[in-house]
Amino acid sequence: MSTRLDARRDIGIWVALVAGAVGVVTGNTAVFMVAVVGLVYAAYEAAASVPEPKLTVSRALEPEAPLPGQEVEATVTVRNDGLDYLPDVRVVDGVPDRLGVIEGSPRFGTTLDVDESASFSYTVTARRGEHGFGETTVVCRNLTGGAEYRTTADIGTDLDCSTDAERLDMPPQTLPQTGRIQADAAGEGVAFYSIREYQSADPMSRIDWNRFARTNELATVEFQETKAASVVLLVDARYPVAAEPRAPNAVQYCTYAAERLATALLDEENHVGAAVYDSCAYLRPSADRVQARRVREFLLDEIGHGDGTATVSGTDWSVGDLDGQRFFQGIDEVEQRYGVADGGNPVKTLKRSIPDEAQLVFCSPLLDDAAADVAKRFAAYGHAVTLVTPDVTTSETPGATLEALDRDERVDDLRSAVRVVDWEPEQPLSKALVRAMGRWSA
Structure with a gap:
């Protein structure tokens, strides 16, 4: 979202018109010369106007996945990709509500020449959970402060303070329910456990057919049981x-x-x-x-x-x-x-x-x-x-x-x-x- 605010844009012109008219009517040369001052001021305002800037805004976090309570440095960079000099650039970063700034400031002011960039950093304290940064607001003004261009950039940075651990192998102290912990017993599972003598109630899918082909004896494959803890x-x-x-x-x-x-x-x-x-x-x-x-x-x-x-x-x-x-x-x-x-x-x-x-x-x-x-x-x-x-x-x-x-x-x-x-x-x-x-x- 971008907005432009032009203040006092016509002040010089109005001063020139009013002073010129009064000078002509009254024949007062001094009053008429005020019109010249107004025209000079109007010309200065026109020269100092703010064109619509082209900006690139980025944000980097270090570290990206911190521990709770750990300090995180946020670095915001603003780059002038346009063809005009920007004499007054002000930036306000969107810090998450639940993260407090403990060092530096999310507000920054600078000037930017063509193809020039500027960066600023501040530090927050991480808290458990995921925290999304808000929009970054950028305000550009001319030399007189009479014209202002305001825009926002949604960079979409998230601070993740809840990364899961890969896994923890648990001892074989388990419940009767099925899970993924390998128990020291044969049962339902996918890992090979042992081979035992075939019993008539065993399913055909558990017979070791390779062994039967070699020895002409039936045997049953048992898998390692997996339980929940x-x-x-x-x-x-x-x-x-x-x-x-x-x-x-x-x-x-x-x-x-x-x-x-x-x-x-x-x-x-x-x-x-x-x-x-x-x-x-x-x-x-x-x-x-x-x-x-x-x-x-x-x-x-x-x-x-x-x-x-x-x-x-x-x-x-x-x-x-x-x-x-x-x-x-x-x-x-x-x-x-x-x-x-x-x-x-x-x-x-x-x-x-x-x-x-x-x-x-x-x-x-x-x-x-x-x-x-x-x-x-x-x-x-x-x-x-x-x-x-x-x-x-x-x-x-x-x-x-x-x-x-x-x-x-x-x-x-x-x-x-x-x-x-x-x-x-x-x-x-x-x-x-x-x-x-x-x-x-x-």
């Missing part, structure tokens, strides 16, 4: 700490991983539920088509977006900028806040809700021994446990270095009891899953 995604939401200021924090990473894995597991026809370790909130497993949305809404209601600065008992803190004493004091505050230090037992509370046949995917930064104990205790209860742990530790201070070493020890210790996905958030979660599954199958 019941999976509860347990999110450790106790430590909203980040490796550095304005970086995504541990709770955001854990929530993000849970949402991605929920979608991937539901695509594999599994029953998926969710729970929160600190509050013991629980969503029972289901396999219907809207369960992925239920999981997202459940985590949003119980945890929130996790945007902004991490706060524990009113104190802002992060792993990267703490000395050892303050870091461990912060952990004590969290434990007291959630009743861990005073004898609370959220594991027993959650155990009463989680079905006995359910597997557990525990998303935790593993910043204390209590988190490691959660994984071990659920494994001891008979649940197949997979730990997905984002690493938000650093080595910038002695306290942070000590915490990083402690976390590494917990990871190594848990590998013998549960399956561990050690995720460095600088890399996609899918790569961490592939690397971990390679370790499990080795």
Whole structure:
């Protein structure tokens, strides 16, 4: 959509006509000379008019598929493809309503010569979901500001903060329902499992005719049975700490991983539920088509977006900028806040809700021994446990270095009891899953 606004276009002409007429009638030479000034002004306005510009507007996002809480730089470029110099170009980009600008500005002003381009950048904080950018408004004015040309460009850029993980191999702890997890038993499936002696009730399509041709003996082919699993995604939401200021924090990473894995597991026809370790909130497993949305809404209601600065008992803190004493004091505050230090037992509370046949995917930064104990205790209860742990530790201070070493020890210790996905958030979660599954199958 384009509009042109011409203001004061005829001022010079009207001044010349009125002054000239008055000068002639009154015979006043001075008044008559004012008409000359008006004609000069009209000529200047005509020379400074804004032709209809030809512009190309583009927008680039880096990164295009960020994690929740991650900073995204939007760069808008405007190019003059016309044949006229543009002395005053003003641009306003259409930032999505749910994304806040934290650095720079979506407004920009410049001049553009023929075949010249100009760019500006601003930074937003990503939030879970898909966010569409609005139209970019461009206003061109002449030197006097008396003529204006306004247009909008719909670039159609989307910020995707909900990319699904490829897949997660689950242990063979399954339900009676058919799914895609290979069980350690013969039944309905597509993968070869074994050959057994033929029985009269076996269907003809399962007979191994090649074997019959060689040995003149009937045998039946069995396939590996595939079942569905019941999976509860347990999110450790106790430590909203980040490796550095304005970086995504541990709770955001854990929530993000849970949402991605929920979608991937539901695509594999599994029953998926969710729970929160600190509050013991629980969503029972289901396999219907809207369960992925239920999981997202459940985590949003119980945890929130996790945007902004991490706060524990009113104190802002992060792993990267703490000395050892303050870091461990912060952990004590969290434990007291959630009743861990005073004898609370959220594991027993959650155990009463989680079905006995359910597997557990525990998303935790593993910043204390209590988190490691959660994984071990659920494994001891008979649940197949997979730990997905984002690493938000650093080595910038002695306290942070000590915490990083402690976390590494917990990871190594848990590998013998549960399956561990050690995720460095600088890399996609899918790569961490592939690397971990390679370790499990080795």
